[in-house]
Amino acid sequence: MSETVVAPAPVEVQKGWGGQSVRRKEDKRLLQGEGVFVDDVKRHGMGYLHFVRSPYAHAHITRVDVSAAEALDGVYGTLTGEEVAALTDPFFQISSAPGANIKDYSLAVGKVRYVGEPVVAVVAETRELARDASELVEVDYEPLPAVVDARTAQDADAPVLHDDAEGNLMWTGLYSWGDLDAAFAEADRVIEIPELHFHRFNSTPLECDGALVEYNRGVSQWTIHTNNQFPGFAAIMMGPAMKVGLDKLRFVTQDIGGGFGNKITSHPQLVVCCLLARKLNRPVQWTEWRTDFHLSMSHGNERWFHDTKVAVKDDGTLLGFRTKALDDAGAWLRYEPLGGVIWAQVTPGMYRWRHIELDFTQVATNKAPVSPNRGYSRMQHLWFTERVIDIVARELDLDPVEVRKRNYIRAEDMPYETPNGCVYDSGDYAAMLDLALELIDYASIPARRTEAKERGRLLGVGIGSTLDSGTNNFGQSRLINPELQFSGNNEVATVKLDIFGEIVVTLGTTPQGQGHETTAAQVVADILNCSPDDVHVRAGHDSYWNSHAGFSGTYASQFAVTGLSAVKGATEMLAAEIKKLAGAVFGGVPAEALELADGGVRITENPEAFLPFMACGAIVNANNAGLPEDLDVTLNCRYVYRPPFEVPDVERKFGNLTLTYATQIHVAVVEIDPETGAYEIVDYAAVDDCGKRINPQIVEGQVMGATAQALGAAIHETFEYDEDGNLLTPNFYDYHVPHALDMPPLATGATESPSPFTPLGTKGMGEGGGAGIHAVCAAVQDATGAIVTDSHNPYQRVWQLLQGAQS
Amino acid sequence: MLLREVEYAKPGSVAEALELLAANDGARALAGGQTLINVMKARAASPDMLVDLNGLEELRGIELAADGTLTIGAMATYTEIMGSAEAKARPILGEVCATIADVQVRNRGTIGGNVCSNDPTNHLPPLMVAIGARMTIVGAGGEREVPADEFFLGVYLTAVGLGELLTRITIPAGKKDGFAAVTLGAEGTCICNAAASVNGSVRVALGCVDAVPVVLTADSPEEIPEAVRAANLMPPSDVHATSEYRIHLAEVLATRAAQEAAAR
């Protein structure tokens, strides 16, 4: 039995920087084109890297000959899979058997397993030459049949990707809580849904992956300028593979052009850059092109839900469900199979059912490796629960609004322990739904439906409710593999007064547009009683500034909790030290008699006794003779925030897996042209609750961005493969993302249910959980009268739904 | 993303351009570049030489004759067509150009490039066929005029041969035109499109369903669906549409384009 300990009462953020939409510090440099993105970084003599990639989805490699490429004038060198296998160990596998047995190297060794897989790396004097030279690399392949449908990957005659795993099954686990048999017995009806499908797509950040890697021979140390958003994870994967200590890998990021989870698993390519930087004795620069990214990086989990059975009462009360989740991991397990447990952070979705069984199976296929994508694994599961709600409502001929309200977890139930021991901290879902319906003017829908009909259009309205679970307990990885030694979470920050009193903050996070510099400054300013303008937050991440905590990075909706709590902790330490120092300088004044104000520290009752921060910094750093011997003050404070977690119960698969639960509820209104199936979103509302908002404008920006991505995924975006394993949407020409003209009118709303578990009352947010996808599916179902079973509904599918609904 | 080596020339006259094209089988004309540069980035095609037409004033300009005939230089950009007072004599031209891609593409992309690349999803080939445009081609043999419905020969293939250039497009007077499309997102790539023109009878040209625009004629818009069915279309299936869905869209869009044309 695990318990989430309630943190000491959240600090009431007094002075008001917290909660204000302070303008972002990041903006000036970005608006002037002075941001530093990884491709902007240059080093004298650097070589440009181009990957030779597999044209086959599945093939033996029978010969690799780089001699012609190396002979080309201007080519500095190459790296092959054979060299990689000699120089490195396979990457650590998170999975237990059989997935544990696969051997993952940073270039293909012996075999290729997806179109676009890197096979050879070529480095040359110019980008164009590296590209030219790559065409001179000779690789012979013996093509093999490919498996591209997860549903056939375990057939007896399915092509096997990894002989070491003896099949395409990578991981499987059965999750079961409550008493499903009793639930089915109590039910008035059991609703059966044979197949639901969540499709493969990702967030296509505008900037693709990249790195510039330098090797310092004298100290055998690499500096990796990159836009990887989770350097803590990259280091843990790369160090052992390269057989070097983690301190030899210095990660430096500054500006990152979007991440959304898709920049977590570039470690294989980073290893290649490191090996080449050492081999060639020159900096190596890698730019991933858009097509490379689509072919090979971070597809979101594609998941089938088969043989779903839902126990319901006639009044719409949901008692429980059983389903079989089949997850398509693609060719390699790079962050998987964690998706096999991360969904369990939101096992019941937003609903009160207590009897749940989910049989999770993950298989390998000849497609790009899957890794986290905004809403990672929770989005798929929450889509499933939302589909169930709307299908149940349709089958019982009940209003989807009423069915939700009947089954939503209630505000008075919070903190709410789910069937598997997760604790939803706070939230009032019914009130948020009411707000969203008001924003969309739900009462006017019947009239709008009639009016649309007169114009020959089918109008539909749909709700998408979702949770953004944030701040992971990495102990959940033990539910995947009991031998893993991971648990808890952490994040680090330092705050110091410099010699002249400048307030300097370093973060362990790797922001990709979330405004960390600004929100961190707001938190610091409130504690030191100054202005955010007085607080200098170093841009980006450098693992050498302050050895990062093991889980440092920006992912999984946690900065507002982990990052900002680390900042809060470090700043409180600094505030205490400033008072201690001043107390000593003032001749023994206790801390309670002092206050921070006006850029310094003073005796509250006697403000003339004032020591500016500049003096504090100067005294400690440059003028410290005569200070008491036992004065324990450095004014350079490092704090590691550790959320209160226990290791989950592996046997029962029970325990708290995430600290906070932000909520979003969206409503979409669509109009379909029934003759073509083409449709538009004509109205949209999104309501968010992420606890205390430090910067409401930044929070709203995240809601908007997640909405836009969800709409793109719902209507157009898909990574679709043909039967030979060729990706049919390998670039922005065919993979259509929303442009400005695609965006509907948007009304946003926000409520704040502070988290009782976090130092600031904040909750992580930003992933949005695909609420837009849920809402569009519901709206299409409403408009067409047909049951929607796929998360992806392009015009053709809507037209097919209409044909089916008619017959 | 990175092109193969290529030579580059910027002739100062059409004659010079023709000489360069004739002298080198691997030379290609560079118009707006909004298609060709992409093709070269993907290394799907790699000309040996690019003959840049952007300095040739002779290929620009839009003229309106007294009888309503429009002559549009092959290098006229979509933006120029949209902004041209002369081109408003045939309003469908500016209206369709305004839906192509985005401002940046419209500022460089040309009517000549659009028709000469003859991508089946392009807007202008079916439009030119529907309105009965005539293409003027110059080469070593002199100048000749090819009607639009003989100009498009195959995917990416037109009557402009090696060593030749499209110089202008002549469009007869008329206003009863229509265009309908289902696109990948607002103003995106066409999944299916149809252009129509009414001049007594109805003339429809379907895009996206074959290598070249498919022409249908009927006495009235009401007869268009039957005409589409009788055409026995066999469009390709791709990630955006099955063959069956495309045929259905063709029927719907052809009818809508015809109705729009008739109503003007």
Added chain:
Amino acid sequence: MDVTVTVNGTTYEREVEPRKLLIHFLRDDLDLTGSHIGCDTGNCGACSVIYDGVLVKSCMLLAVQANGASIETVEGLSEDEELTPLQQAFNEHHGLQCGYCTPGMLMSATALLRENPSPSEDEIKKALQGNICRCTGYWNIVEAVKSVAK
């Protein structure tokens, strides 16, 4: 081949291969890294610049084509370090998150406002249609441009 190009008022003479894209010339040869690359099919607009007064995608032009041309990039928008009203509007309306699409957005908005100082919301969206953003959903960008329209 030799090219002479004026960028943000400064004239540069360089030797380049004909195959070099203008965006790579700006970023790699002239060290003007403010214009970005987000795709390889001319769809994303992150490379947008103003070229002889006209908005173009610089990944769809060769550097050699720009011989004699006058180009404006994001680095040339603000003089003496101060943000222009348009840039300030982006800051006020939170019209950027990661900032990667922002230079292209600014150039497109600049081109629009020069031609049409009082655009409607639809005209603004149409002007930005060639610029992909994955962070903001465009709503705040449109508000920012609207706020500086006359």
